[in-house]
Amino acid sequence: QVQLVESGGGLVQAGGSLRLSCAASYRTSGAYAMGWFRQAPGREREFVAGISWSGGATYYADSVKGRFTISRDNAKNTVYLQMNSLKPEDTAVYSCAVDPGNRGWRSGHYDYWGQGTQVTVSS
Numbered sequence: 683q684v685q686l687v688e689s690g691g692g693l694v695q696a697g698g699s700l701r702l703s704c705a706a707s708y709r710t711s712g713a714y715a716m717g718w719f720r721q722a723p724g725r726e727r728e729f730v731a732g733i734s735w736s737g738g739a740t741y742y743a744d745s746v747k748g749r750f751t752i753s754r755d756n757a758k759n760t761v762y763l764q765m766n767s768l769k770p771e772d773t774a775v776y777s778c779a780v781d782p783g784n785r786g787w788r789s790g791h792y793d794y795w796g797q798g799t800q801v802t803v804s805s
Contacts (some may be wrong), residue, residue: 684708686778686796693802694768701757704778704796715786716754716761717741720774720801730776731763732786741787746772771799776801 690702708714713735721727731752732741740752749768754761776799777789779792 684780684794686780686794688776688778688796688799691776691799691801693804695804696769698803699764699766700767700768702765702776702799702801704761704763705749706759706761706778706780708759708780708794709744710782712782713784715781715784715788715790717779717781717792718752718761718763718776719779719788719792720772720776722774723799725774727777728735729788731790732781732790734786735762735784739786743788753785765801768801770805772801773803774801 683741685707687705715734717732718730719727720730733752749766751764778796781790781792783791788799
């Protein structure tokens with residue numbers, strides 16, 4: 683019914699940049715939001731960014747605001763996360779997810795998840 687595949691992770695030095703992509707295969711009769719989450723070893727999974735179907739509404743965790751940018755290209759069924767000024771504390775597995783309710787905020791109802799891509803930021 684749905685497949686989400688993340689890519690673009692890697693190892694970078696602090697201050698560097700990465701661009702994550704999430705290719706989605708999802709059929710629905712309505713609009714849906716997408717979001718990015720991350721989970722570091724020993725830490726709870728946390729919301730990073732979300733975006734509505736139209737792209738007109740975006741949401742960011744305070745820890746990444748001003749450094750990360752979420753965007754989407756619905757024609758390509760892809761959502762992106764541009765990460766700049768990376769910090770060691772950004773190190774985590776980053777996963778994309780679908781919110782069928784088209785909310786896109788942290789507490790949105792994300793029903794579908796990708797397997798994640800590793801981002802490692804060295805100091």
